[in-house]
Amino acid sequence: MVKAYEWMVKCTPQTEWIEKKGVLLWLAFFFIELGAGAYFIGSFFNSPLTRFIGWLVCGLLGGGLHFLYLGRPFRFYRMVAKPQTSWISRGMIFVSLFLLLGLVNIILNLYSITSGVLSALTIVLSFLVVIYGGFAMCCINGIPLWNTALLPILYVISGLWGGAGITVGVAVATGSEHLLSAVEQWTHLLLIGYIILIFTYLLSISYGSVAAKTSISQIVKGKGWHVFWIVVVIIGITVPVGMMVANTQSAPVAILYITLLCELLGDLGMRYLILKYGFYNPLIPTTT
Amino acid sequence: MTRWGMVINLNKCIGCYACMIACKQEHYLPSQVFWGRVLVGETGKYPTVRKQVYPVLCNHCQDAACVNVCPTGASIKREDGIVIIDYDKCVGCRYCVMACPYQQRTFYGDDGKEYFPGQGFTEWEIIGRKLNPLQKGTVVKCTFCAERVDEGIKRGLKPGVDRDATPACVNACPAKARFFGDLDDPESEVSKLAKRGSQLSPEHGTNPSVYYIIR
Numbered sequence: 001m002v003k004a005y006e007w008m009v010k011c012t013p014q015t016e017w018i019e020k021k022g023v024l025l026w027l028a029f030f031f032i033e034l035g036a037g038a039y040f041i042g043s044f045f046n047s048p049l050t051r052f053i054g055w056l057v058c059g060l061l062g063g064g065l066h067f068l069y070l071g072r073p074f075r076f077y078r079m080v081a082k083p084q085t086s087w088i089s090r091g092m093i094f095v096s097l098f099l100l101l102g103l104v105n106i107i108l109n110l111y112s113i114t115s116g117v118l119s120a121l122t123i124v125l126s127f128l129v130v131i132y133g134g135f136a137m138c139c140i141n142g143i144p145l146w147n148t149a150l151l152p153i154l155y156v157i158s159g160l161w162g163g164a165g166i167t168v169g170v171a172v173a174t175g176s177e178h179l180l181s182a183v184e185q186w187t188h189l190l191l192i193g194y195i196i197l198i199f200t201y202l203l204s205i206s207y208g209s210v211a212a213k214t215s216i217s218q219i220v221k222g223k224g225w226h227v228f229w230i231v232v233v234i235i236g237i238t239v240p241v242g243m244m245v246a247n248t249q250s251a252p253v254a255i256l257y258i259t260l261l262c263e264l265l266g267d268l269g270m271r272y273l274i275l276k277y278g279f280y281n282p283l284i285p286t287t288t
Numbered sequence: 289m290t291r292w293g294m295v296i297n298l299n300k301c302i303g304c305y306a307c308m309i310a311c312k313q314e315h316y317l318p319s320q321v322f323w324g325r326v327l328v329g330e331t332g333k334y335p336t337v338r339k340q341v342y343p344v345l346c347n348h349c350q351d352a353a354c355v356n357v358c359p360t361g362a363s364i365k366r367e368d369g370i371v372i373i374d375y376d377k378c379v380g381c382r383y384c385v386m387a388c389p390y391q392q393r394t395f396y397g398d399d400g401k402e403y404f405p406g407q408g409f410t411e412w413e414i415i416g417r418k419l420n421p422l423q424k425g426t427v428v429k430c431t432f433c434a435e436r437v438d439e440g441i442k443r444g445l446k447p448g449v450d451r452d453a454t455p456a457c458v459n460a461c462p463a464k465a466r467f468f469g470d471l472d473d474p475e476s477e478v479s480k481l482a483k484r485g486s487q488l489s490p491e492h493g494t495n496p497s498v499y500y501i502i503r
Contacts, residue, residue, distance in 0.1 A: 075379040142391075
């Protein structure tokens with residue numbers, strides 16, 4: 001995107017977290033937060049199957065992809081060394097504890113043993129896992145698109161929304177109408193919150209520095225326009241809103257699954273845009 | 289307390305890229321890896337265009353964002369202010385690459401890249417891999433030639449004054465635009481020059497140890 005001689009002379013995009021192997025990290029963040037969000041919502045509505053799916057998605061897909069992304073993956077255990085200053089380190093601790101205690105909780109539940117303390121602990125940990133990715137990105141002050149307090153909130157809402165979507169899918173698959181009607185209201189609330197946050201986030205960034213304006217311009221009308229308008233706005237937002245307005249419970253099962261897929265695709269698209277169009281401000285002035 | 293720092297006088301810099309090449313030569317840096325660069329931009333509009341040349345390198349910030357975010361503790365700020373990377377601890381998560389607002393870190397992901405593709409490694413590349421081995425899958429960056437500084441001090445030399453204890457880019461500068469020394473020593477040349485200079489993008493709040501004299 002940027003020619004060699006324009007590097008840090010013009011707004012320069014970050015590439016390490018989205019290009020080549022960086023794609024793995026984009027997917028890892030998505031699956032980790034989606035899985036933890038599903039576990040959180042599944043616990044909230046007492047759906048053991050959702051909890052298990054959430055744990056699998058977070059651990060196998062999210063954790064696995066994150067592991068593969070690392071340059072020296074077998075040193076991953078070192079990543080817990082600096083929780084006092086590093087969000088990645090904190091995230092690693094949250095994810096590890098969540099996966100360990102979450103598995104113990106799921107196994108105990110299989111034998112109808114419930115531990116209130118353990119359940120509460122895993123719920124708290126799943127929430128911490130949902131929030132850490134946003135905080136890891138928002139503390140990078142070189143990239144104005146990420147350096148905003150709205151980003152962690154957006155990621156939390158999107159993680160929980162995705163989790164609620166998976167719970168809806170589980171409710172439909174298991175024929176649990178009680179679970180479906182209970183989760184659906186939350187899905188609607190989270191969807192409304194997600195829409196408000198996306199547009200507030202983009203609007204607030206557009207008043208920022210040169211790099212911030214470049215990011216928004218690229219997302220809305222530049223090279224990322226088709227992902228933003230087609231994947232995020234039409235597939236990710238308009239379809240679920242359409243389903244929200246229509247009576248979802250009477251809709252065919254296939255339509256519900258397609259809506260869930262649209263939700264996840266839209267969220268994945270938004271996360272792609274945020275990573276792809278994270279620009280650094282130039283180091284030297286280029287205009288008078 | 290010593291705090292090694294650098295001052296670059298942009299009024300003297302002629303944009304010859306000698307610093308960039310000297311750094312590559314000193315550290316046997318592989319293809320596509322640069323620890324120092326020369327940025328060339330311009331301000332104004334034709335016919336009143338002004339060319340701007342900025343040699344950049346790791347700023348060895350006092351409040352280094354890269355050190356703070358490193359999850360393994362591989363990025364270390366030494367007592368003398370030099371920021372180094374312990375390759376044996378680096379996990380290659382690239383969080384430091386993201387966090388550096390100056391973009392002075394490089395992920396070294398491909399150790400098989402030749403300078404002349406398809407022709408094998410040159411003798412220089414083979415020697416470099418023995419003398420300055422980098423680890424594939426880790427992050428690399430400018431070290432302020434810490435090995436030269438340390439070795440020089442052991443031999444009783446003064447970094448910034450004696451060539452053998454001074455970073456390669458400073459030695460190579462034909463215009464003598466670069467100065468190296470102890471920023472905490474009020475009598476040193478760099479600390480005096482730094483008062484005339486300014487840090488690059490100070491809004492990031494990292495307090496760089498590299499200063500630029502612009503006017």
